[in-house]
Amino acid sequence: MKHIVELVLTPAQAADVAYVRMQAMAEVGVAEADVRAVVQNRRSIDARARTPRIRLQCEVYVHEEPPVDVPITSTYRDADPSKRVIIVGAGPAGYFAALELIEHGITPIVLDRGKDVRTRRRDLRAIQQDGVVNEHSNYCFGEGGAGTYSDGKLYTRSHKRGSIAKVLRLLVEHGATRDILVDAHPHIGSNKLWLVVQEIRETIRRHGGEVHFDAYVTDFLLANDRIHGVVLDNGTEMTAQAVILATGHSARDIFRLCVRRGIDVETKPFALGVRIEHPQPLIDEIQYHQRPRDPLLPASSYSLVCQVADRGVFSFCMCPGGLIVPSATAPGEIVVNGMSMSRRDSPFANSGTVVAVDEDDWVDHRDHGVLAALEYQAQVERATFAANGDGSQRAPAQRLTDFLDRRVSTSLPATSYIPGHVSVDLHGILPVPVLKRLEAGIRQFGSSMRGYLTSEAVMVAVESRTSSPVRIPRDRTTYEHIRIRGLYPCGEGAGYAGGIVSAALDGQNVALRLSQTL
Numbered sequence: 001m002k003h004i005v006e007l008v009l010t011p012a013q014a015a016d017v018a019y020v021r022m023q024a025m026a027e028v029g030v031a032e033a034d035v036r037a038v039v040q041n042r043r044s045i046d047a048r049a050r051t052p053r054i055r056l057q058c059e060v061y062v063h064e065e066p067p068v069d070v071p072i073t074s075t076y077r078d079a080d081p082s083k084r085v086i087i088v089g090a091g092p093a094g095y096f097a098a099l100e101l102i103e104h105g106i107t108p109i110v111l112d113r114g115k116d117v118r119t120r121r122r123d124l125r126a127i128q129q130d131g132v133v134n135e136h137s138n139y140c141f142g143e144g145g146a147g148t149y150s151d152g153k154l155y156t157r158s159h160k161r162g163s164i165a166k167v168l169r170l171l172v173e174h175g176a177t178r179d180i181l182v183d184a185h186p187h188i189g190s191n192k193l194w195l196v197v198q199e200i201r202e203t204i205r206r207h208g209g210e211v212h213f214d215a216y217v218t219d220f221l222l223a224n225d226r227i228h229g230v231v232l233d234n235g236t237e238m239t240a241q242a243v244i245l246a247t248g249h250s251a252r253d254i255f256r257l258c259v260r261r262g263i264d265v266e267t268k269p270f271a272l273g274v275r276i277e278h279p280q281p282l283i284d285e286i287q288y289h290q291r292p293r294d295p296l297l298p299a300s301s302y303s304l305v306c307q308v309a310d311r312g313v314f315s316f317c318m319c320p321g322g323l324i325v326p327s328a329t330a331p332g333e334i335v336v337n338g339m340s341m342s343r344r345d346s347p348f349a350n351s352g353t354v355v356a357v358d359e360d361d362w363v364d365h366r367d368h369g370v371l372a373a374l375e376y377q378a379q380v381e382r383a384t385f386a387a388n389g390d391g392s393q394r395a396p397a398q399r400l401t402d403f404l405d406r407r408v409s410t411s412l413p414a415t416s417y418i419p420g421h422v423s424v425d426l427h428g429i430l431p432v433p434v435l436k437r438l439e440a441g442i443r444q445f446g447s448s449m450r451g452y453l454t455s456e457a458v459m460v461a462v463e464s465r466t467s468s469p470v471r472i473p474r475d476r477t478t479y480e481h482i483r484i485r486g487l488y489p490c491g492e493g494a495g496y497a498g499g500i501v502s503a504a505l506d507g508q509n510v511a512l513r514l515s516q517t518l
């Protein structure tokens with residue numbers, strides 16, 4: 001018989017497997033001889049008390065063996081070469097769509113404009129150290145997509161969109177630690193995620209799928225409202241029975257191509273703001289009431305949200321123990337984002353702090369029609385680049401308290417952002433409606449989180465790629481584009497996901513629906 005018990009333990013007790021086992025058995029009231037296994041299936045941190053506690057949910061198997069984990073990958077069969085689907089984009093949406101197609105015996109042909117996950121690292125170094133942005137290989141483009149050199153946070157609220165458990169199990173089967181199956185806020189870390197991505201590629205290829213890098217899609221083969229394939233920048237035409245378009249929120253050329261080729265797209269609200277970085281020990285002190293924190297506790301995080309003048313102001317994509325990274329996808333723009341390693345051991349805590357923006361904000365760009373939001377986003381990124389004045393990836397920055405006092409910082413604290421900073425009053429860069437709400441929102445955050453408002457915190461501009469400014473509309477049931485037969489918009493770029501797991505879920509869902517038609 002299986003019993004489920006909840007334990008509330010100190011970090012030291014929770015780290016002691018034998019102690020956890022004894023406590024779980026005591027909670028059920030069974031003798032050790034009757035217990036076949038104690039399995040931890042949920043772990044979260046409760047930092048509300050003066051001393052943080054670990055909450056563990058355990059399954060205690062009495063006179064019964066725990067179920068055997070059957071690997072999902074073993075059910076893959078070799079794909080049928082006569083059933084071909086092109087997937088544009090090797091991000092989480094594209095790769096999980098490819099795995100799902102293989103499960104249904106369909107051959108995925110994955111095309112990505114960037115490089116394989118290992119080679120891609122050279123281009124990331126070039127951005128970090130020399131400020132050189134490769135338009136095809138950067139923090140957003142290349143194998144694994146935007147999710148690869150990220151925090152690898154796997155938390156999502158998209159519980160109704162599919163089986164999160166299946167996504168997590170596939171990640172484990174491709175090399176992620178089993179902890180992600182247990183932690184309430186799982187993350188993998190940039191140093192490990194790329195290895196998982198590489199393994200997924202091998203699974204795709206092993207079962208007959210194809211994965212091509214430096215495969216930049218510049219046109220679609222369209223006839224009579226049906227897509228037959230794609231054209232690469234070198235003129236190569238590739239055909240298939242269907243095309244899954246999973247190019248992410250930064251593929252502006254794809255959105256422009258859709259408009260040029262008469263493929264319906266829609267404007268979509270997104271969010272805009274900055275990264276705010278604090279010293280990690282300060283956040284630990286606020287959240288855990290400890291300095292230094294107990295080494296058995298992970299770097300602490302926060303989640304802040306408020307409403308200012310009818311708009312949401314919120315923290316986003318928090319990276320405890322992480323780094324701020326340059327995430328531009330073209331020269332002449334500055335975009336920042338956050339990532340961390342699996343140990344989350346940098347001395348900094350950063351999070352996006354953003355304001356929801358909508359059609360009132362891009363009214364000056366309405367000449368661009370459905371791409372008005374995209375052009376507004378691009379213009380803010382160019383203004384951020386122009387503000388640094390030297391053509392590098394040095395990001396405009398300001399101490400949090402100086403921002404509220406509207407004065408240029410005379411000095412900036414050390415930060416994790418490798419290309420460096422330039423001290424600028426961000427009021428000269430960000431749009432006024434965003435600035436006003438950011439100011440009010442940050443003040444509210446300061447009153448709800450004592451210690452947050454400090455001159456030790458720095459704001460770094462601009463956090464603009466929070467989600468796609470464009471949606472590619474599709475049928476709710478079939479997931480096919482509303483007009484173009486055989487085209488399946490997918491993932492974050494199409495406006496149906498926001499984050500690694502939701503993009504992966506969308507990839508699975510799209511591939512499942514599509515497989516039913518072939």
Ligand SMILES: Cc1cc2nc3c(=O)[nH]c(=O)nc-3n(C[C@H](O)[C@H](O)[C@H](O)COP(=O)(O)OP(=O)(O)OC[C@H]3O[C@@H](n4cnc5c(N)ncnc54)[C@H](O)[C@@H]3O)c2cc1C
Nearest residue numbers: 089091093113142145146147150153217248491492499500
């Ligand atoms: C630095 C950073 C950190 C992040 N951290 C997290 C995190 O911790 N947790 C989280 O959930 N989310 C995080 N995100 C967001 C997350 O990465 C995205 O939500 C997710 O990757 C979206 O998946 P996708 O497959 O829809 O698109 P993407 O991952 O954007 O993949 C799109 C792919 O399409 C390719 N492509 C684009 N245009 C073309 C073309 N014309 N031809 C061929 N290929 C093309 C690109 O090269 C890219 O590989 C982070 C993002 C960044 C940039």
